[in-house]
Amino acid sequence: MRCSRMFAPTLREMSTEAEMSSHRLLLRAGFIRQLAAGIYSFLPLGLLVLQHVTNIIRDEMNRAGAQELLLPALHPQELWAESGREATMQDILIKATDRRGTKFYLGPTHEEVITDLVRHNIRSYRDLPLNLYQIQMKYRDEPRPRGGLVRTREFLMKDAYSFHCDEASLDATYQKMIDTYKIIFRRCGLAITPVDASGGAIGGKETKEFMLLIKSGEDTVLVCPQCGYAANREIADNIPPCCGVPYEERSGMELGHVFKLRCAISEPLHATVTDENGAETPIVMGCYGIGVSRILAAVAEVNNDENGLIWPMSIALYHVYLLAANPTDQVQKDLADHIYNEQTAAGIDVLYDDRSERVGVKFKDADLIGVPLRLLVGRLAGQGICELHDRKTGVNVDVSGEQVVSEVSRSIANKLPYT
Amino acid sequence: MRCSRMFAPTLREMSTEAEMSSHRLLLRAGFIRQLAAGIYSFLPLGLLVLQHVTNIIRDEMNRAGAQELLLPALHPQELWAESGREATMQDILIKATDRRGTKFYLGPTHEEVITDLVRHNIRSYRDLPLNLYQIQMKYRDEPRPRGGLVRTREFLMKDAYSFHCDEASLDATYQKMIDTYKIIFRRCGLAITPVDASGGAIGGKETKEFMLLIKSGEDTVLVCPQCGYAANREIADNIPPCCGVPYEERSGMELGHVFKLRCAISEPLHATVTDENGAETPIVMGCYGIGVSRILAAVAEVNNDENGLIWPMSIALYHVYLLAANPTDQVQKDLADHIYNEQTAAGIDVLYDDRSERVGVKFKDADLIGVPLRLLVGRLAGQGICELHDRKTGVNVDVSGEQVVSEVSRSIANKLPYT
Numbered sequence A, B: 001m002r003c004s005r006m007f008a009p010t011l012r013e014m015s016t017e018a019e020m021s022s023h024r025l026l027l028r029a030g031f032i033r034q035l036a037a038g039i040y041s042f043l044p045l046g047l048l049v050l051q052h053v054t055n056i057i058r059d060e061m062n063r064a065g066a067q068e069l070l071l072p073a074l075h076p077q078e079l080w081a082e083s084g085r086e087a088t089m090q091d092i093l094i095k096a097t098d099r100r101g102t103k104f105y106l107g108p109t110h111e112e113v114i115t116d117l118v119r120h121n122i123r124s125y126r127d128l129p130l131n132l133y134q135i136q137m138k139y140r141d142e143p144r145p146r147g148g149l150v151r152t153r154e155f156l157m158k159d160a161y162s163f164h165c166d167e168a169s170l171d172a173t174y175q176k177m178i179d180t181y182k183i184i185f186r187r188c189g190l191a192i193t194p195v196d197a198s199g200g201a202i203g204g205k206e207t208k209e210f211m212l213l214i215k216s217g218e219d220t221v222l223v224c225p226q227c228g229y230a231a232n233r234e235i236a237d238n239i240p241p242c243c244g245v246p247y248e249e250r251s252g253m254e255l256g257h258v259f260k261l262r263c264a265i266s267e268p269l270h271a272t273v274t275d276e277n278g279a280e281t282p283i284v285m286g287c288y289g290i291g292v293s294r295i296l297a298a299v300a301e302v303n304n305d306e307n308g309l310i311w312p313m314s315i316a317l318y319h320v321y322l323l324a325a326n327p328t329d330q331v332q333k334d335l336a337d338h339i340y341n342e343q344t345a346a347g348i349d350v351l352y353d354d355r356s357e358r359v360g361v362k363f364k365d366a367d368l369i370g371v372p373l374r375l376l377v378g379r380l381a382g383q384g385i386c387e388l389h390d391r392k393t394g395v396n397v398d399v400s401g402e403q404v405v406s407e408v409s410r411s412i413a414n415k416l417p418y419t
Helices: A022-026 A044-063 A077-084 A111-121 A167-187 A293-301 A332-345 A360-370 A379-383 A403-412 B021-028 B044-063 B077-083 B111-121 B166-187 B290-304 B330-345 B359-369 B379-383 B399-413
Strands: A032-036 A039-042 A074-076 A094-096 A103-106 A130-139 A154-163 A193-196 A205-212 A219-223 A230-232 A248-262 A270-274 A281-284 A284-291 A321-325 A350-353 A373-377 A385-390 A394-401 B033-035 B040-044 B074-076 B092-095 B104-105 B130-139 B155-165 B194-197 B207-213 B219-223 B231-234 B248-262 B270-272 B280-281 B284-291 B321-324 B350-353 B373-377 B383-389 B395-398
Touching: A022 A032, A022 A103, A022 A293, A032 B074, A032 B111, A039 A044, A039 B207, A044 A130, A044 A154, A044 A167, A074 A077, A077 A103, A077 A111, A077 B373, A094 A379, A094 B379, A111 A154, A111 A284, A111 B033, A111 B270, A130 A379, A154 A167, A154 A293, A167 A193, A167 A205, A167 A284, A167 A293, A167 B219, A193 A219, A193 B021, A205 A219, A205 A293, A248 A293, A270 B330, A284 A293, A284 B194, A321 A332, A321 A360, A332 A350, A332 A373, A332 A379, A332 A403, A360 B155, A379 A385, A385 A403, A385 B092, A394 A403, B021 B033, B021 B290, B040 B044, B044 B155, B044 B290, B074 B077, B077 B111, B111 B130, B111 B155, B111 B284, B155 B290, B166 B194, B166 B207, B166 B248, B166 B284, B194 B219, B248 B290, B270 B350, B280 B399, B284 B290, B321 B359, B330 B350, B330 B373, B330 B379, B330 B399, B350 B359, B383 B399, B395 B399
Parallel strands: A193 A230, A321 A350, A321 A373, B194 B231, B321 B350, B321 B373
Antiparallel strands: A032 A039, A074 A103, A094 A103, A094 B092, A130 A154, A154 A284, A193 A205, A205 A248, A219 A230, A219 A248, A248 A284, A270 A281, A373 A385, A385 A394, B033 B040, B074 B104, B092 B104, B130 B155, B155 B284, B194 B207, B207 B248, B219 B231, B219 B248, B248 B284, B270 B280, B373 B383, B383 B395
């Protein structure tokens, strides 16, 4: 991709009062724009990162045996009445009506819709277990949208729902999803803490939240300084410290959630299968969510410096930012063009800054948008040498033109987490 | 993928009164399910085809220099008032309200939202031309949803918008999009007729519709039997036959649309740039739509027989349907397992029917869901030989185990249109 053609409106300064650095930087770097309170457009650079995150999630969910589908966002009001959640979730439901006055809700989550699908299409325990997921926009009427992509009213979510004929089967998938989530977040470059939110005192509930422990997080997590066990404050207040020493209080941003629904939805919706003995039994369910667009905010929040964003290679918009120090110098321009073509052919995602701007402006933009590697073709172009710069460490190395593809490929591979 | 784990609820018969064969077959084969009138879920098999279509569109749009972004579906009511289309499109707008009573429309198309984005982020003619697209759900309050995915209230669309400082630049992109659409539809296996809908008499308007000429189409197209020129009936009624012979009347299904908007949206929204002389000038626009989910219906409508669907290889859910005639025969099972692993490793998308069903049931399902190639491991398994069946032609050939990957790869390549 060539910068001269790219729609990436970067801003030198910010008039906004955005409190989180991720929010400020995603706006400044031209990744997102607000259309209305809590409603954002993803510009090309933001969408690239979003797609890379999505690909990782899809990859790992498929590997875990889940199957992707795509459910509607327009939900008939009756389904929400049937589950009983029309009343309990009323506040966050966005209402829509059609020309006949029929009422719909914009899906804030899809337990009702997917359980309706499954009850009409699955009859026997032989068809279970089943783990179905989608990556789709959700709609929630949040009273206080905040932090850019952190809490919005229209957001991208991966939501999975599993269906079982017994608890043991649910347990196995629940554990598999916990393991899968750890891999997904690691691949996105995030150090996530699984937090217990089981509400031991209450009993029935079993749930884990996947938290990024950062100062700007709006949840409170209690962490045991001895063993690392972490619990949601609401439940931890009810249980004695696990190792005898007091919990430490930390702030966290929730990025994922796994939940044993059991029969909370299947019972009111009469979603049953026949078991081995031919008896009707309610389907046992689990649900598993990841805030996909929130991941962008989270990664941006923990990977930035005073000059801008620093994307992890695994989800970076581009691998390499390429520029010639002086594009009017034919030797420099030829070498940069050659490297661009060669790297693109080798499957390396290169952003080529071919604009007629000063090199200082280009460096600033490269730093701001946070491409992990920068390749400068400058004074040593005549000797076929260019400079490879690491956005994160600031380290520069000279690389010869013949070795640039292999050297960049090696640098990319070194920056990818084991999968 | 193994059939035993797959959520693909096929139906032996249909209770529905669906009139179009594509609609009946997509339901029977477990590709889609209706949630409410004109609102459908894409089950895993349907989503696979949808993703393959999406990939082709993305590939060709990027190749044509367009950039992908993602705009919100929730549109502030004021924007639609500003463009003047709140009144003219009122009938099909689905209304939503938030907790504060603020009014939104669910995006039926995105001229307003993208022009708002561009007017706030583009100032100079130097930033143009720009061609921005997204692949996203649209919402239209259709009075009469029909034909399964043909006309729905929630549907996947590729919508592109181009921005220019003059007519000549718009003309170039408009022509580029026409050429790109031809490639996209050819890659999807569709023989599309570009239909003139320019309304010559009216003047200002310039638009082409991309029609699939089929009996079940709801549009009427007039085609010149001499030169093949095709025009929308509404405009053709006003112009004399191009070659002196009367036009022939054909039915068509519209799958794409290119349109010179010129300043119809940018003027009311005051979206301007400064030109070479520093003067403010309204941005000249084009828009370019493809009905992505409708393509599924169109392809299914023209590619089926009495036994089911027949997907073109380029967008097929899987390349190969693999089965052992008798999976309890260890020789057959071992060879089928071996082929499955080998082909999967070679990047061939194999659906392995490992269910304990009779071979006749498996054949019926393979035909119904329409995988282009079927590979049967049967009596000749002991000699390492299996049978490759072409869903479309019905031709069978024996292939030895060692050659099966190369033979299947060759068959796949032969079935892909030149790109």
